Amino acid sequence: FVTCGTDRRGSFQLSAMASAGGNPLVLPAVLHLRRSDADFTAALSERFRVLDFFSSGEPLPAFLAAAAAAPEPPRAAVVVGGGSVRVDASFLDAVPSLRCVLTTGAGIDHIDLAECARRGVAVANSGEVFSTDVADYAVGLLLDVLRRVSAAERYVRRGSWPVQGDYPLGSKLGGKRVGIIGLGNIGSRIARRLEAFGCIIHYNSRKPKDSISYKYFGNVHDLAAESDVLIVACALNKATRHIVDKDVLEALGKGGVVINIGRGANIDEAELVVALREGKIAGAGLDVFEHEPKVPAELFSMENVVLSRHVAVFTEESRSDLRAHTVGNLEAFFSGQPLLTPVDADSLVQ
């Protein structure tokens, strides 16, 4: 621990500690409320005093109470969605020292943004760290559904290679109208990729985007009616829960395909299963589900769906990018700089 004098971070730490009158060896405390790999934990521990929930072995309320009661309680917390930690009023009551919450996943539906704003707690998300990988994965799911890649895989691995005459034909990408719900960091990247395949891009978002030439639809029903593929690429919030519902699936129609790399609850899953069972749509590629890790068992017997385990963000590269990004946001916060990727209370797109 020899950082004094030479770099900005080092001199901040000394001055902060000097003004706090505290022990110069004490790094700022950070609550860490997610399962992590060794590299991530090490990167944080080099710079901060990490209070790690999952290695504490304690139930969450006890862990938070202990952290809040310590001298120099944590002012920042690193969380992730999809787990047991919701950043809501009771969470913030438990650790009133928190002034900043960083989330490392792609979504923010586990954070009560309005409550954070009321208390002046800054929120930062993962910015564009995952956007490219999620977009790539969405295209991979679509290719798999339309061209039946995993279905072919299953046939071959079963050891059976039936006569080509019996093979169900796939469907060409070129010329397909792809309706993207949410044209943010992820949706816009999906659009660019699919344009290279000759797809026609349509979209819905809260407002039309002036800078692009894709056709805008004011609501998802109209989008579905004029699309062959629907891709969910929006955040989950009150407005977008079940944004793909029975009506939308009907409007999409029996040649239609749904891809979900948003949140399971963006789609009315029960209606989706019905639509697939009854052939009201042609297929689906799903990386997320309403009650993960539970997947509707009926889907397992369908050859026209591709099922995945909420992995669209998982590459080696994005994992190391996330590390650097999280450290960057924490350092910005502790040095009084603006967060790299602040989230506003009314934020909708991913």
Next chain:
Amino acid sequence: VALLAVVATLKLATMAAAGGKPAVLLLRPVDAPFAAALRDRFRVLDLYAPGQALPALAFVAAAAAVPEPPRATVIWGGVRVDASFLDAAPSLRCVVSTAAGLDHIDLAECARRGVAVANSGEVYSTDVADYAVGLLLDVLRRVSASERYVRRGSWAAQGDYPLGSKLGGKRVGIIGLGNIGSRIAKRLEAFGCIIHYNSRKPKDSVSYKYFPNVHELAAESDVLVVACALNKATRHIVNKDVLEALGKDGVVVNIGRGANIDEAELVIALREGKIAGAGLDVFEHEPKVPAELFSMENVVLSRHVAVLTEESRSDLRAHTIGNLEAFFSGQPLLTPVHADSLAQ
């Protein structure tokens, strides 16, 4: 057998008697719309007609014996067009192949006899390119592997999940930058890949980095995509040395022909972790797939289906009829193939 041959010849003569239209020797199964489109325009001598029992070469010989024997034939990859085939049907002046490749046709022999050959042109190019990208995405992002986990009913702790690998920034070495290879390049550029290629000669119209041989291409690539035809020069063009040059993080995608890759060496390289993974739509001895691959999570296996979409099937119909009509009306073929043709 003699009786069968007589019956067959009578049947053929009946087929051939459907007045006025030129005869076409049909040596591949076709769906109903394709059959109807052919019958509208030609006298179709159909190897796959219901009740037709002669094996292929005997059928060809019988067809050659009808009055006004066929001058054109429609074939697929399963029919070898070599000297003995052409001897059996000396009336043939034109071979229209619906396959994506040409390795089943002795182009030199056809040229010697003045038999014109037409291929499928660009009918399949887009679908094959799309499929190659689908295979690569599947290998790098483990889509089918994830599928298997979920369908097994087990959704293991996320912490245990093997991470995938990002496409952006990867150097993709394309072997053969023809109709298919160039489309693959265009798609992968949209993902942020860097395109390298090898072909017989550099192409002035592209800015991708050219490598004069596949070994050097592999040494400077993270992914190798086989998109070339199969011929003497390209058999086992991906061999042990090339796989070693590609290296332990490298991925191979094959939508060409199984024999473009030394399959035995590929299996060893995968087994020993000398390369990171593979996406394979074709194999050296289809439909046999090396059993060792079935237990590997880092390979994606497919059943030679890269051409199979509804759209390319109807495009193929129009394209084949177009070539036949051109031939019979004395026009140049839409997609003639020359004896020295190498690229797909």
